[in-house]
Amino acid sequence: MQMTPEFFILAIVTIVGISTPILLAALGELVVEKAGVLNLGVEGMMLVGAIAGFATTVFTGNPWVGVLAAAAAGATSSLIFGFLTLSLNSNQVATGLALTIFGTGVSSLIGTAFVGRIVPQFGSIFPPELARDPILKVLFGYSPIVYFSIIMVVLVWWFLTSTRAGLILRAVGENDLSAHSIGYSVIGVRYLAVAFGGAMAGIGGAYFSLVITPMWAERMTAGRGWIALALVVFASWRAPRLLVGAYFFGVLVYLELFAKASGLSILPSQFWAAMPYLMTVVVLTLISMRDRIGLNAPACLGKPFLPAT
Amino acid sequence: MQTSPVPRLELTGITKRFPGVLANDNVGFAVKPGEIHALLGENGAGKSTLVKMIYGIMQPDAGQIRWNGQAITVSNPKAARKLGIGMVFQHFSLFDAMTVLENIALGLDTRVPQRELEAKIRAVMQQYGLLLDPHRTVSTLSVGERQRIEIVRALLLDPELLIMDEPTSVLTPQEVEQLFVVLRKLASEGCSILYISHKLHEIKALCDTATILRGGKLVDTCDPKVETSRSMAEKMIGAGLKEIRKPAGRSFGQERLIVNRLNLPGVGPFGITLSDITFTARAGEIFGIAGVAGNGQNALLLALSGEAPSEDADAISVDGARVGRLTAKQRRMKGMASVPEERNGHAAVPDFSLSDNTILTARDRLGMVQGGLINSGAARTYAGEVITSFAVKAQGPGSLAGSLSGGNLQKYIMGREIMQKPGVLVVSQPTWGVDAGAAAAIHQALVDLAGQGSAIVVISQDLDELLSLCDTLAVINGGRLSKPMQVAGADIHEIGLLMGGIHGDHAAPEPAHAH
16 A cells, blocks of 8 residues: 555545544533533434434435434433433433433334435535545545534634633533522523533434445444543543544544555554544543543532532 | 611511421511621521522512512522622632632623623722732632632622621631721621621621521520620520530640641642641640631541541551551541541431441440441440430431431530540531530530540631630641640730731741650
């Protein structure tokens, strides 16, 4: 295999494609966790989004409608989680895990009717000469969702650091009782955050079924929802670092594909397949050893909101 | 005589019922414009419930609130602020990881551009001498500085009534003085202040009128400048005050607890590092450790109890035994007992019965476990003895710890340790959130234990408690302990400076002499 510019451009395009769904789901989860809620159901919400987006695109023939349906389905499934944890104060960890199992099951059940169907692809938002150019496609050759994900990084970062609504959201995650005593609706803010997280995970899931492989396969998100969760901690709850982290994990996944396809790797491809997950464990361990991480972690993360009467 | 103007705030017949408790029973009083009005009462007298209704956090079941003559309902805190009612909570509603500016912005109901807000904040700070850097992160501020944020936040709304809930409970004497200057200035400008406290000398010094509550009922509205502290205290408690009986002319025996250059690194991002803590407590001595909250008291309690053992075996000795590296259990076997600040979940398991809670600390010294089996009879008997001796209001040894009121549980926990006759007893905040009757009983039990030759260390944020209870006193600040001083003849001003972190000549602790 030759190390031509085309080779690198192809690699970059592949890596960006791999990273985008992780980035989308992680951005959603970042906002959820900043509001003090730990939703471990990202994987399940992604699968719900994947099948909802796929099924809707099959019926309407329009992938844009599919993406909207994926966002709505992801948000709806997250609101089940929201109702249980926020209104009924159930344990967030257990409920999140249940949501993943639920999402996996529901998506498989609905998905059986769609096995073997194919959906129309997104058109390019740029002129085809740019999108197909072997060099320029590094800038213009992506699915619209990729550009959306990058815009969302900027928007989420701006929202959290520069807007009053973002300040209130962080306040709710930092000290729910204080926010309540000042007069903010802790539960209301958290519901909105959870729904946003669900919508973003849903779009991330739709990216699998509409862009990566435009057909349905069970459990097609392949554990990327878990990587998204780890990524939020890795990025220490900062959106720009999330972008770097997501692309770093994209590189690791790409190395696996490359090792498989080229046969050039000394190590077996299974090793590369395990790398993102191993790296997740290593990164989480390293980060938890550093005290400073605690400074940016939302202080109320995962704790139920129980105001004194 | 002036005709009295329309009261700023007038309450009539306010009643609030919680399941099983009548928190406020037909309470009524009035606050005039520009008046500093004290609301005085014990823990659980219903002061907090009452102000929560004024501030709109709760709604009264019956009664009327009039604001400048108009009958109103305050449906939520936002409505209260709109009327011109500001409140500074006892437990601050602050966000540690955010800046002063962000915290103040969160407390405002309208959106103010950051630059404009900063200018307004600086103006208010200037006017009242509340100095703070708006860009500091709250976690780096002292408790007094944090309170200033709350006050600035309330003042930005130009309140006509400012409610202060136990504002001085965590301040140094100097910070209290500064606060009073601010409050007097505010009152002179026509702002009414509702000042909640149980510290009588403060109320005498500051307030124009005092309303006294007991058990949810209004006892009296009086002029604190005419009343004596004692007469107000008796109205507040409803009975004669008991004073601590300290045997006169006590002498101290041998050194039972020696702490020599104890160091402990802080835990977590905001943890306090203990450095070179050095002191000794002799048989019969009550050694007090004063300080503003968050200066290493928790770490010190953990280090002394054995929950956070030291690297250095010589750092702590009990009756000549080097216990620095021993665990809490091993230290108990050497005769050292401890009572942490947090009753539920640290000193006792709320969902365990009192007798099971007894086993947790008394099993080894009193032989409640033999061959791995619990001798529940012995535990029940001992729990019963504690309940009787310390007049704990509980159904019996089988009551759940969590079902007891704070004061009763604290009496039980203190009794559990004291009746084991420890050679050294370390207690943190022994009367925190405890009513005066229980507090007096606990203080007397500590004095009696010291009289039997035990050495006692009391860590407390309540300086009045330490001054009345202790023989010797040291101040902890930023994880360092000042040089011990005799309580008799101690200079309050100097203690205050030490609490505020101004060490002067007392900064360097000297190592204890080798024995």
